[in-house]
Amino acid sequence: MLISRTVTSTFLPAFCQSGLMLGVSILLTLAQVQAAEKKADVSFDRLLNAEQEPGQWLIHGRTFFEQRFSPLKQITQENINKLGLDWHFDINTDRGLEGTPIVVDGVMYAAGAWSIVYALDARNGRLLWSYDPKIAADAASIQCCDIVDRGIAVYKDRVYVAAFDGRLIALNAGDGTPIWEVNTVTDDWPYTITGAPRIVRDKIVIGNSGADLGVRGYVSAYDADSGKLSWRFYTVPGNPAKGFENPAMEMAAKTWKGEWWQYGGGGTVWDSISYDPALDLVYIGVGNGSPWPQDIRSPGGGDNLFLSSIVALKASSGEYVWHYQTTPGETWDYTATQHMILADIEVDGRLRKVIMQAPKNGFFYVLDRANGELLRADAYAKVNWATHVDMKTGRPVETADARYGLTPKFTLPSGMGAHNWHPMSYSPNTGLVYIPAQEIPGMFSQKADFVFSKGSTNLGISLANVAPPEDEATLKEVLSTVHGYLIGWDPVSGKAKWSHEQTSPVNGGVLTTASDLLFQGRGDGKFAAHNAVNGKELWTQEAQTGLIAPPITYEIDGVQYVSIMAGWGGGFSLAFGPLAAQLKVRNVSRILTYSLDGKDKLPPLPVLNVQADSQTLPAGTDPDHIETGKNIYHENCMVCHGAGAIGGGTLPDLRFSSTKTFESWKTIVLKGALRSGGMPAFDKLISSEELEKIRLYIIKRANDFATSNLTNN
Numbered sequence: 001m002l003i004s005r006t007v008t009s010t011f012l013p014a015f016c017q018s019g020l021m022l023g024v025s026i027l028l029t030l031a032q033v034q035a036a037e038k039k040a041d042v043s044f045d046r047l048l049n050a051e052q053e054p055g056q057w058l059i060h061g062r063t064f065f066e067q068r069f070s071p072l073k074q075i076t077q078e079n080i081n082k083l084g085l086d087w088h089f090d091i092n093t094d095r096g097l098e099g100t101p102i103v104v105d106g107v108m109y110a111a112g113a114w115s116i117v118y119a120l121d122a123r124n125g126r127l128l129w130s131y132d133p134k135i136a137a138d139a140a141s142i143q144c145c146d147i148v149d150r151g152i153a154v155y156k157d158r159v160y161v162a163a164f165d166g167r168l169i170a171l172n173a174g175d176g177t178p179i180w181e182v183n184t185v186t187d188d189w190p191y192t193i194t195g196a197p198r199i200v201r202d203k204i205v206i207g208n209s210g211a212d213l214g215v216r217g218y219v220s221a222y223d224a225d226s227g228k229l230s231w232r233f234y235t236v237p238g239n240p241a242k243g244f245e246n247p248a249m250e251m252a253a254k255t256w257k258g259e260w261w262q263y264g265g266g267g268t269v270w271d272s273i274s275y276d277p278a279l280d281l282v283y284i285g286v287g288n289g290s291p292w293p294q295d296i297r298s299p300g301g302g303d304n305l306f307l308s309s310i311v312a313l314k315a316s317s318g319e320y321v322w323h324y325q326t327t328p329g330e331t332w333d334y335t336a337t338q339h340m341i342l343a344d345i346e347v348d349g350r351l352r353k354v355i356m357q358a359p360k361n362g363f364f365y366v367l368d369r370a371n372g373e374l375l376r377a378d379a380y381a382k383v384n385w386a387t388h389v390d391m392k393t394g395r396p397v398e399t400a401d402a403r404y405g406l407t408p409k410f411t412l413p414s415g416m417g418a419h420n421w422h423p424m425s426y427s428p429n430t431g432l433v434y435i436p437a438q439e440i441p442g443m444f445s446q447k448a449d450f451v452f453s454k455g456s457t458n459l460g461i462s463l464a465n466v467a468p469p470e471d472e473a474t475l476k477e478v479l480s481t482v483h484g485y486l487i488g489w490d491p492v493s494g495k496a497k498w499s500h501e502q503t504s505p506v507n508g509g510v511l512t513t514a515s516d517l518l519f520q521g522r523g524d525g526k527f528a529a530h531n532a533v534n535g536k537e538l539w540t541q542e543a544q545t546g547l548i549a550p551p552i553t554y555e556i557d558g559v560q561y562v563s564i565m566a567g568w569g570g571g572f573s574l575a576f577g578p579l580a581a582q583l584k585v586r587n588v589s590r591i592l593t594y595s596l597d598g599k600d601k602l603p604p605l606p607v608l609n610v611q612a613d614s615q616t617l618p619a620g621t622d623p624d625h626i627e628t629g630k631n632i633y634h635e636n637c638m639v640c641h642g643a644g645a646i647g648g649g650t651l652p653d654l655r656f657s658s659t660k661t662f663e664s665w666k667t668i669v670l671k672g673a674l675r676s677g678g679m680p681a682f683d684k685l686i687s688s689e690e691l692e693k694i695r696l697y698i699i700k701r702a703n704d705f706a707t708s709n710l711t712n713n
């Protein structure tokens with residue numbers, strides 16, 4: 001068990017305080033002292049003009065436009081073969097890293113798993129301080145997709161981190177000491193936070209997650225100075241009997257049926273938020289419905305506003321301005337929380353201020369961001385739930401067979417989406433948007449005997465049919481339907497200029513630079529650079545772990561660095577074990593930073609011992625018990641331990657547990673012995689008899705593995 005407690009608040013104690021300065025500075029390099037002495041000083045003007053400071057990475061997407069395009073061009077297509085690892089920083093957690101670091105005046109601030117914040121000397125990766133918000137065990141075990149953190153914000157002399165358990169914390173950027181902390185969520189619903197806070201003038205805007213468990217989504221703005229709540233905007237209406245918070249909620253309630261508020265309704269703003277300072281509008285990307293099948297949450301239909309929508313709000317008050325709903329009556333986990341890029345581009349002969357998004361549903365949208373007018377909507381991936389988007393009504397035209405009932409339906413995209421949270425990039429040089437796209441089909445069917453259980457996973461779909469085929473030939477056939485692509489998308493023509501298939505279906509976010517380089521970390525464990533004009537791969541390096549986070553670039557003292565948080569994890573590596581296991585990657589958490597003269601080397605990767613103690617099924621085991629165990633496993637354990645009990649390289653693969661673990665089975669699973677590591681206690685959800693059936697199923701799967709030709713990493 002390796003958890004956050006091993007990385008406690010280890011900031012080099014008070015070395016800025018004069019008394020200790022002399023003694024400690026002997027141990028520090030000059031660069032470290034300079035970095036530590038320089039207090040962060042990020043005024044709002046600096047953020048507004050981030051474009052003028054190409055050497056820094058001041059905002060989540062580099063500037064407010066979130067284009068993830070850097071004007072730096074020391075690293076070019078000609079010298080890229082000299083790009084080497086300059087430094088690496090080991091992160092002592094074994095969960096996914098999805099964060100975008102911020103680089104300000106020589107210091108890199110980054111958030112890792114368990115929302116732990118690290119401040120490093122950006123020249124060499126030396127730790128200046130770290131801060132651990134110490135997520136409580138119970139909060140750690142309510143999750144859909146790993147205990148990840150996509151980033152922090154730096155404003156004035158503070159670092160803002162949203163902890164996984166819902167707290168928003170302001171830290172002193174100089175030494176990591178907390179200044180204020182507020183709880184942004186109500187503790188009676190299972191909210192979490194994985195997204196990065198955004199600075200909007202003097203406010204910090206933050207959303208939350210939890211729609212797969214059942215919550216009511218919202219976004220809040222806090223005063224940056226004091227932490228006082230400034231405004232809150234709910235994304236779905238509450239119980240009408242209690243009155244509406246604002247006219248937008250009253251309007252939204254007309255599009256719902258039944259008693260959706262009992263389930264929360266969903267619509268969490270779990271990732272993308274962007275801001276246009278000139279229009280003073282905040283854009284929020286709204287998530288899926290909860291539970292997933294619309295028939296459960298809103299029987300009889302309706303659009304269910306503002307699920308799967310982009311909503312524009314007044315930055316000063318949080319008042320509703322406009323919305324565009326990508327998937328009315330959402331029922332497939334088609335979130336519109338994906339990265340939103342702002343750009344000023346010519347569309348149909350007119351310069352338009354646009355906002356662009358490739359949400360999970362497979363269509364790429366270009367909207368006028370002043371008024372929400374739909375300008376383009378084109379399929380960027382294989383889609384079988386809709387034929388096209390009607391440009392007159394702005395609505396998708398669903399295929400007759402799109403909506404599922406109790407019989408499983410093969411759907412493209414699946415709930416993983418044709419594009420997930422992994423950020424895109426827009427290059428004003430090429431005019432292309434780069435999409436890390438994926439083709440992962442899904443089987444949807446409503447769970448017949450669904451009972452809502454507050455605080456647990458409440459997808460409302462039957463998970464038993466996601467178990468992978470147990471014979472190798474059919475498994476291979478299924479695997480051949482899964483693909484990952486890197487797409488150079490022309491947002492104006494609504495077509496891909498190029499599209500390259502990748503080894504892994506799920507890959508990292510994208511960065512482009514002024515020398516037409518595109519950087520991307522991949523699920524197969526390689527960090528790669530491509531020609532942004534035609535997508536050709538120019539350079540790769542082994543990262544020793546699957547990569548999902550987006551890279552950044554910055555410059556200090558005339559040296560351009562490219563940096564990425566490396567650490568395999570997230571929803572794909574957890575739930576989609578059979579697919580993820582093909583990549584043979586595991587989690588080794590680090591920050592990897594490259595430069596043209598980089599000479600650093602990673603230590604050799606230790607060989608993993610996956611030689612399981614052999615377990616035997618008790619003589620005369622009833623095959624029906626194994627079958628029941630399989631179903632209970634998929635309903636309760638699959639989201640973390642993988643379909644078919646195949647681990648995807650991040651959490652323990654239960655087939656390889658030791659005999660000792662099998663002996664402590666009840667203490668671990670029912671009583672929560674490993675709760676602090678994120679393994680929930682299941683005593684309220686499953687009985688001892690049911691647990692025994694899961695155990696039999698796992699032993700069977702361990703035996704299947706031992707007798708197959710499959711190998712694991």
Ligand code: HEC
Nearest residue numbers: 001141636637640652657658661668669674677678679680
């Ligand atoms: C929310 C995610 C999640 C769910 C759901 C979940 N687990 Fe876990 N499980 C974990 C994590 C995280 C660990 C590793 C904990 C640690 O190392 O401290 C773990 C560890 C375990 C272990 C110990 C494995 C070993 O070899 O060390 C067992 C056994 C286990 N889980 C069984 C189950 C069973 C059975 C279910 C379903 C009833 C289940 N888990 C559901 C997250 C989950």
